Amino acid sequence: MRLTNLVVSASFSALMLAAPPALAQDGNVEQQISALSDEMIQANLKGDASFYRKYYADDATIVHGNGKLFTKDQDIADLKSGALKYEAIDVREKTIRVYGDTAVVHLLLTFKGSLSGQPFDPINLRRTVVWVKHQGNWKVVAWQVTRAENK
Template identity: 30%
Template sequence: MMMASRFTASIGSVLLLVAGLAQASHPKLPPDLARAAADYDQAQIHSNRAGLEKALADDWILANTAGKTQTKQQFIAESVAPGSSVEPFTVQDETIRVWGDGATLAGLVDYKGKSEGKPFQARIRFVDVWRKKDGRWQVVYTQAARVP
């Protein structure tokens, strides 16, 4: 796969990770959502395919910074590929909304990492939409936009 595609996937991966890292201990989150976000973080940090499968709904879609969409399968394949990594980062300007069986976790991040072993750096505004179904929280949609 081309470098641009891998970089875009890395951005999506980071965005999802960011949402979980920032929200995992946030007092506005229900404990089970905070736990799901933290578990998702760990799955991404450790390139854990099973953890990613659990965290993302089967119908999950990423609207990435290139204006394209990725499926769960495409995203996971790229997220666990050799040479892909993300360094720790902090969410700024975070927005949290929780209602019944849904939530949005959003913010702004500056981050860096590697895609196919090559370094990248970007500033991204993201939103993750979470759904609780059958007693389990999963990410159902992510949108990411580059910020100059």
């Protein structure tokens, strides 16, 4: 079974069993994941694909706000194309839950930027990122964005 399938299944099983939120000893993990989440946003703002090369698992599953499914290589190529440029990304909400070697990050973000040179109105998106510690390193195994209501 591919690592992603196993991890995503385990992550959602843990959620369905209503595992308690991260305990005090996981505080350091929460800080690590929070910092990685912040780095991810900075990579988006800079159009920096090196973050994703380093932190995406090779078999990561990425679903964009338009519903399109991307592989690691496809997502990196999309970022490097420069078609989508962000002026600002505002983190409006961030929650992190740790389940052993898995962390689930939920974000509410407001994006402002341009697509193919055309500015777009600020858009609210919810992002869910599943991180797994594999061989001592945190990797993104699943990432999905869904449009949120603009308030």
